[in-house]
Amino acid sequence: MTVALSRPVARDRRRWVFYGLLASLVLNAFLLGFAATEFFRIGKVTGPLRFELRWLEGRLPDADFARVQTAADGLRPQVQAHIDRMRTMRVELGTLVAAPRPDKAAIDQKLADIRAEQVAMIKEGQDGIAAALLSLPPESRARLAETSGDR
Numbered sequence: 001m002t003v004a005l006s007r008p009v010a011r012d013r014r015r016w017v018f019y020g021l022l023a024s025l026v027l028n029a030f031l032l033g034f035a036a037t038e039f040f041r042i043g044k045v046t047g048p049l050r051f052e053l054r055w056l057e058g059r060l061p062d063a064d065f066a067r068v069q070t071a072a073d074g075l076r077p078q079v080q081a082h083i084d085r086m087r088t089m090r091v092e093l094g095t096l097v098a099a100p101r102p103d104k105a106a107i108d109q110k111l112a113d114i115r116a117e118q119v120a121m122i123k124e125g126q127d128g129i130a131a132a133l134l135s136l137p138p139e140s141r142a143r144l145a146e147t148s149g150d151r
Helices: 002-039 050-054 062-074 076-098 104-134 138-147
Strands: none
Touching: 050 062, 050 104, 062 076, 062 104, 076 104, 104 138
């Protein structure tokens, strides 16, 4: 009887090992795919305005993209100031939430302040990049309209 009981246990154990290996392979494939896409990315746009710049990669001539990226780099101090203010507000939010009797109205106001700061940061970044784009030659700007649906 012990032999009959040991076989299902061994089979279950093998099944769990198989599932564990399968999950490991799936996770490794995902991580390798993520690493490969970042490694082979051509422009390597970095910084807080990378989302605003990524859509321009490959759509503008290199010299024009460099001009826009230089303008975006000039915005970094202002963007960093927004990020610093949001960090401070998140610490304050944590204090409000951790209170023994949290004040829901104060929490809602702090969240609204954080959202307003995010909107201000995004607006400042987008306005600066749009101004840089408007300073480009008409031929470069026309390329943006031609390729805007490709990605």
